[in-house]
Amino acid sequence: MKTIICRHCDMVSNVPAMPVNYVAKCPCCKRKLYKNIKCQPSTLLALSISALLIMIPAFYFPLISVHLLGITENTNLLQGALMMLDNAPVVAFAVLFCAVIAPSLLITSIAFTSACLTFNYYPGIIPKILHLTHALRHWSMLEVYMISLMVAVFKLISYADLYFGYGFFFLIALLLLDMTIISNYSHHNYWERYINGK
Numbered sequence: 001m002k003t004i005i006c007r008h009c010d011m012v013s014n015v016p017a018m019p020v021n022y023v024a025k026c027p028c029c030k031r032k033l034y035k036n037i038k039c040q041p042s043t044l045l046a047l048s049i050s051a052l053l054i055m056i057p058a059f060y061f062p063l064i065s066v067h068l069l070g071i072t073e074n075t076n077l078l079q080g081a082l083m084m085l086d087n088a089p090v091v092a093f094a095v096l097f098c099a100v101i102a103p104s105l106l107i108t109s110i111a112f113t114s115a116c117l118t119f120n121y122y123p124g125i126i127p128k129i130l131h132l133t134h135a136l137r138h139w140s141m142l143e144v145y146m147i148s149l150m151v152a153v154f155k156l157i158s159y160a161d162l163y164f165g166y167g168f169f170f171l172i173a174l175l176l177l178d179m180t181i182i183s184n185y186s187h188h189n190y191w192e193r194y195i196n197g198k
């Protein structure tokens, strides 16, 4: 019988035989140990590559065009964050980190480990990448950015004419892919595959 250590209270317990999509909880602190997800690394590799390709138009194409007093202004995600650098550098950095840097690094690291596990290649850097993936999962907040964008749209719509650009639709596609990847990624499963495979 395999054992697992709880990250929260260091309790050592046996790994139970669980059906797919069930969550194992620590018998001591009752917090989540892991979820039994059986998504193949090859599936996550394909989804991650698609997400990385969609990131380019989602970040660079105009999100919204604002038409006010005869003037039309286009802006994309990167421009929006950089415009705040002078007045609110902390907010600008938070938006850049949580909406651009963290999701990009997270998807890249999942793509890398998925590719290694798919092709049975186990370089020594995989443990570091797995630790990085786990840390970045808490900082990737693309959905929070999308909600704040929609709030801004509803507030602005009474003052100016708003038009959604191509970037907005790519951002929605990226958000859906991002959520699918994160919900199907199992940290426990990847560690297990790495340890059994190397």
Ligand SMILES: [Zn+2]
Pocket: 006, 007, 008, 009, 010, 011, 026, 027, 028, 029, 030, 031
């Ligand atoms: Zn515990």
